[in-house]
Amino acid sequence: MKPLILAPAGDLKGAEQALKHGADIIYAGIKGWSLRPNAFEMSREEFRETVRLVKARHKAIYLAMNCFYRSGEIPRALEIIGEAAELGVDGVIVSELGLIREIKQKFPRLKIQLSVQISASNTRELEFYKKLGIDGVVLPRNRVELEPENLKQLSSVGVKLEVFLLGDDSPNYDGHCFLSSFLNQKIIKDNTDRDCCSLGSANRNGYCYLMCKRKMEYLREGASQGEDFYLRRGDLALFNRIEELAASGVAVLKIQGREFPEQLTRRLIQGVRDLVDGLDSQPKTKKSKETLNLLVNLKLRLQANHLRLLAKSHSPFWLKARKFIEPLWDNLEIAAFLYLPFYAGSLRRKK
Amino acid sequence: MAEFELNTSVFTLKELREADFTPYDAVYLGDPYCRDYRENLSENPEDLKEAISLLREQGKTVYLSTYAVPRNADLEAVKQTLQLAEENRVEGVEIHNYGVLNLCRDKFPALKIHLGCLANLYTAPTVELLKEYRVNRVTGNFELSLEELTELKDQTHMEFELLLHGKMALGISEFCLLKDRLRDKSGSCLDLCRGNRFLDTPKMTLKSFGRVTLSGKDVCLLEHLPEILSREFKTFRLETFGEARDYPGTVGAIYRRALTEALKPDFLPQARLSQLQALSPKGLCNGYAFAVSGQDYLNLEDREQQKTASGR
Numbered sequence: 001m002k003p004l005i006l007a008p009a010g011d012l013k014g015a016e017q018a019l020k021h022g023a024d025i026i027y028a029g030i031k032g033w034s035l036r037p038n039a040f041e042m043s044r045e046e047f048r049e050t051v052r053l054v055k056a057r058h059k060a061i062y063l064a065m066n067c068f069y070r071s072g073e074i075p076r077a078l079e080i081i082g083e084a085a086e087l088g089v090d091g092v093i094v095s096e097l098g099l100i101r102e103i104k105q106k107f108p109r110l111k112i113q114l115s116v117q118i119s120a121s122n123t124r125e126l127e128f129y130k131k132l133g134i135d136g137v138v139l140p141r142n143r144v145e146l147e148p149e150n151l152k153q154l155s156s157v158g159v160k161l162e163v164f165l166l167g168d169d170s171p172n173y174d175g176h177c178f179l180s181s182f183l184n185q186k187i188i189k190d191n192t193d194r195d196c197c198s199l200g201s202a203n204r205n206g207y208c209y210l211m212c213k214r215k216m217e218y219l220r221e222g223a224s225q226g227e228d229f230y231l232r233r234g235d236l237a238l239f240n241r242i243e244e245l246a247a248s249g250v251a252v253l254k255i256q257g258r259e260f261p262e263q264l265t266r267r268l269i270q271g272v273r274d275l276v277d278g279l280d281s282q283p284k285t286k287k288s289k290e291t292l293n294l295l296v297n298l299k300l301r302l303q304a305n306h307l308r309l310l311a312k313s314h315s316p317f318w319l320k321a322r323k324f325i326e327p328l329w330d331n332l333e334i335a336a337f338l339y340l341p342f343y344a345g346s347l348r349r350k351k
Numbered sequence: 352m353a354e355f356e357l358n359t360s361v362f363t364l365k366e367l368r369e370a371d372f373t374p375y376d377a378v379y380l381g382d383p384y385c386r387d388y389r390e391n392l393s394e395n396p397e398d399l400k401e402a403i404s405l406l407r408e409q410g411k412t413v414y415l416s417t418y419a420v421p422r423n424a425d426l427e428a429v430k431q432t433l434q435l436a437e438e439n440r441v442e443g444v445e446i447h448n449y450g451v452l453n454l455c456r457d458k459f460p461a462l463k464i465h466l467g468c469l470a471n472l473y474t475a476p477t478v479e480l481l482k483e484y485r486v487n488r489v490t491g492n493f494e495l496s497l498e499e500l501t502e503l504k505d506q507t508h509m510e511f512e513l514l515l516h517g518k519m520a521l522g523i524s525e526f527c528l529l530k531d532r533l534r535d536k537s538g539s540c541l542d543l544c545r546g547n548r549f550l551d552t553p554k555m556t557l558k559s560f561g562r563v564t565l566s567g568k569d570v571c572l573l574e575h576l577p578e579i580l581s582r583e584f585k586t587f588r589l590e591t592f593g594e595a596r597d598y599p600g601t602v603g604a605i606y607r608r609a610l611t612e613a614l615k616p617d618f619l620p621q622a623r624l625s626q627l628q629a630l631s632p633k634g635l636c637n638g639y640a641f642a643v644s645g646q647d648y649l650n651l652e653d654r655e656q657q658k659t660a661s662g663r
Contacts, residue, residue, distance in 0.1 A: 068492070071475040071503060097449075098476025118471075122423045125450030132480075142525040144422055153423050172522030172564065173420060176469055181494055182521050182566060182645035183555050200644065201494055203471070217551045221537045226551070229533065231564075 002276055003246050003253045006062070006162065007269050010040035010258035015050045015061075017266050022273025025060040026050075027093060029258070032192025033080060034064035034093075035117070035206030040258040044083075051087045060090040066115035068095055068175075068203045073195055078102055085110050095175060095203075097132065104133035111135040116164065117175030117203065121145055126157040136160030138254060140174055141167045141236050148248040155249025162252035163245055165238045165272060171212050171231040175203060179211035179231075242275045355585045355610055358512075359599055360416065362592050363390040363541070364398040367405060370591075371600030374607040377412035379445055382592070383419040383467060384523065385561025386428065387530075388540040393417060393432045403439050412442045419447035419469045420523050420562070426450070433459045443488065446470070456484050463487050465512070468520055478507040488512055488586065493519055496642040497575075501582045510586055513579065515572045516602055516627070517590025518558060518565040519638050519645070528559040545593045549633065555646050556633045560593055567633035572640060573606065573620050574651050576613035598630060 007023035009015035018026045028034075028050055029041040042050060047063075054061040063084045069077055074096075081092055081103060091111030094100060095118055103112055114120060114129055116138040126137060139145050139154070141164050155161050170177065178201075185200035202208040212232035219226040238245065242253065253276070255268050358377035361367045372378060380402050381393025392399050393416055406413050415436040421429045429451055436444045437459050444459075446452050447467035455462055466472060466481060466489040473492050481489065488510040491500050504511045528550075529535045529543045538546060549567050550557040556567025570590075572579060589606055591599035605623045612618050628635060636646045641657060643649065649657065 068471060068473040070473070070499065071506065074474060074476055095471075096474060096477065097480060098474045098478075101480065102476065119420075120450075122421055122426055122448070122450040124426060124453045125448060128449045128453040131453075144525055150423055171528070172524050175471060176420075177522035177564075178494060178645065179521050179557070179564065181639070182519075185494075185639070185642075185644045187642050198494070203492070203494065204473075211552070211555075214552055216557075218533055218535075219548065219551075220533075220535055221542075221546050221548060227533075231528075231550075233532075 001246075001251075002279055003242070003250055005269065005272055005276060006252050006254040008255060008258040008260070008265060009042075009050060010036070010260075011042060012046050012050050012053070014258070014262055014265060015053060017262050018269055019054065019057050019059055021266050021269040022276075023059065023255075023269055025062060025090070025252070026054060027062040027064050029064040029066075030080060032190065032194040032197070033067065033077065035066050035095075035115075035202070036064075036258050037207060038190065038192060047084075048087060051084075051089055055088050062091040062093050062111075062113060063089050064093045064115075065099070066093045066095045066117055067205060068117070069099075070195060074098060074102070076193070078106065081107060081110070091135070093138075100129075100132045100134060113160075113162065114138065115175070116140060119173035119175050121173075123153055123157050126154055126159050130157060130159050134159060136162055136252065138162040138164065141169065142173070146238070146241075146245075148244055151245070151248035151250060155251075160251040161249055162254050163238065163250045164236070164254050164256055165242075166268065167236050167256050168212070169233040169236040171233070177202060177212075180207070180209040183209055183211055239271065239275065242272070243279055246279060355580075355587060356412070357587050357589065357603065357607060357610065358412075358414070359517075359589045359591045359603065361392070361402070361599075363392060364395075364402050365390065366592070367392075367402050369596050370598070372406075372409070372411065372603065373600065374603030375411065375589075375599075377414060377442070378406055379414045379416045380406075380441075381416040381432070382561060383416040383445065383447060383469075384520070384563035385527065385540075385544075386418055386425060387527065387561070390541065393435075394428060396435055399435055400439065403441065413439075414443045414445060414465065415439075415441045416445040416467070417447070417451050419467065420525070421448055421451060426454070430454060430458070433462065437461055446486075452481075452484055452486070460485075466490060468493055468514070469523055475503055475506045478503060478509050482507075482509070490514070490588070493521075493645070494639050497579065497582065497640040498642070500584075504582075504584070511584060512586040512588055513572075513584050514570055514638065515576075515579075515587045515589055515606060517569055517588075518560075518567075518593075519570050519590070520563050521557065521566055521645070522564040524562045524564070527562055528564070547632075566636065566638075566646065568636040568646055568648075569627070569631040569633075570638040571624070571627055571631070571635040571648070572637060573609055573624055573627060575637070575640065575654065576609055576620070577618060578654070580610070580613050594630075601630065602627065 004024040006025045007018040009026045009028040031038050031041040085107040093113045093115050095115040112134045114134050114137040119140040120137050181201040187196050190197040198204040199207045217226035356376045360379040362382040382391045443463040443465050445465045445467045447469040464486045466486050468490040490512045544560045558565040636648050639645050641649050
């Protein structure tokens with residue numbers, strides 16, 4: 001069976017584009033309640049509009065409620081999920097185990113997807129979550145978890161497996177990295193209706209200072225001089241493994257990037273759509289896999305990498321700068337040119 | 352019987368033999384962060400038996416730690432660890448992974464279960480869920496502040512363990528940074544992790560240990576023991592693994608004495624604090640106890656100011 005494409009929507013326009021270019025399901029968050037800076041989450045009104053749009057196109061939508069909340073926020077989180085269920089949302093993406101049973105009891109129609117933050121890594125673990133009532137799980141972005149043999153074992157549990165096609169190849173398991181909040185954490189009241197916002201906590205608010213992308217120095221025993229290195233290994237891109245993933249039981253291909261510019265997301269979705277549609281055809285696709293892989297893997301991935309960096313640097317300057325930079329990404333050649341210094345940097349790191 | 356439990360963790364028999372664990376009531380045996388070396392007590396039946404008998408002779412409570420991030424290929428080994436725990440009648444197993452929790456509940460009904468620091472426990476509904484899985488002690492996620500932990504403890508009546516001192520786990524990976532990424536061959540696995548090797552950035556220092564990334568600074572809550580005890584926490588961990596031979600004994604003795612004196616009006620921790628500072632080359636921090644960055648250190652005065660500012 002062909003896998004479904006789950007695409008991000010940071011705003012209504014993004015949702016429109018995602019649906020137009022081939023997404024089967026989209027996911028979005030409500031301001032303050034998902035793991036993204038507020039700029040890439042929707043207001044209640046915008047979310048309502050988005051659900052209407054998705055339903056009119058006979059597609060599906062998931063609400064991302066994937067923060068680790070405070071106990072006192074759970075009732076409010078359930079209210080939001082309840083409102084979404086009434087609107088006709090199909091599923092909810094969660095990280096907080098305590099929420100799962102409540103959702104199952106109160107909103108049995110909703111599908112429950114476990115966020116990548118859980119980093120579920122073995123069949124026993126999936127069985128545990130299945131007993132709680134989940135329908136699907138986003139697997140960690142690690143090499144071993146995504147090996148075909150492992151995927152087959154995981155899929156035997158009977159939970160829908162979702163895999164990110166693109167993402168940071170983080171040094172630590174998702175949801176199990178506290179380097180950012182250890183470096184810098186501020187607990188503030190922001191302009192959302194959450195009790196407070198833990199700026200710096202990747203788990204509680206999705207604000208990550210990306211320690212893994214900062215230069216570190218390691219001094220070997222006996223060495224007189226330290227050596228530079230980065231914790232992060234690069235980007236994970238699985239576009240050339242779609243067929244293998246599908247054959248190993250992966251049901252949903254997830255595209256990251258509520259914070260990506262619309263042009264970039266559009267190309268990613270289009271590219272993945274082509275690959276998925278071409279799974280049954282011989283030759284595989286009209287555009288050869290190599291070409292598409294080059295397109296998506298090299299240029300788009302590099303842009304995404306750079307833009308993600310911009311998006312996650314929370315300074316108002318970068319958020320404003322995005323508005324001027326983004327239109328340039330529509331032209332891949334300009335984008336590649338602009339990206340060159342960053343590309344060189346990432347090559348150095350890989351060395 | 353003491354009103355509180357002071358515990359620590361030991362990963363190898365050699366470390367258990369060499370260091371002084373007199374100040375502790377209980378010891379967690381075995382390395383939950385790495386399965387790559389044979390001396391790891393949670394995977395070595397012979398060493399484990401000897402370690403248990405050594406500790407029991409000293410009148411200690413014995414717990415066993417299980418691997419924190421098992422994949423399918425690791426599950427059989429983890430099952431054997433649980434088997435060892437049951438056979439040796441340890442007083443509890445520490446579990447970080449929900450698959451292992453599931454396994455333990457189904458197959459090892461006699462074992463008491465402690466939830467480890469990497470299980471991402473943040474809320475009361477999750478604690479309630481864990482009770483159904485026979486969990487009788489938990490470590491909240493390190494990002495939780497003392498205030499949040501107190502609320503959770505009081506609301507759920509669960510036993511919460513608190514890290515009072517030592518290096519804090521800040522992330523766990525699918526690989527060993529030193530061996531797999533930095534290809535450091537300057538020593539054996541044991542030497543690499545236990546050596547004085549740090550990862551430095553201008554703003555913070557980290558330490559790689561097996562597959563876990565630890566804080567370079569040591570968490571230290573010595574000064575704040577009166578507040579902690581007044582919040583009725585009773586189970587405390589001092590993380591002493593991978594440190595110099597005299598570290599567990601010295602730090603344990605300092606906290607043991609401080610815990611018995613903390614509620615007295617003349618509690619003066621300053622001299623002992625200086626001793627602890629001398630043992631921590633990268634400095635001290637409070638972890639997330641006071642809802643600031645994990646690497647910050649608030650002394651008593653800072654803490655009072657923080658309370659005044661927030662109106663508490």
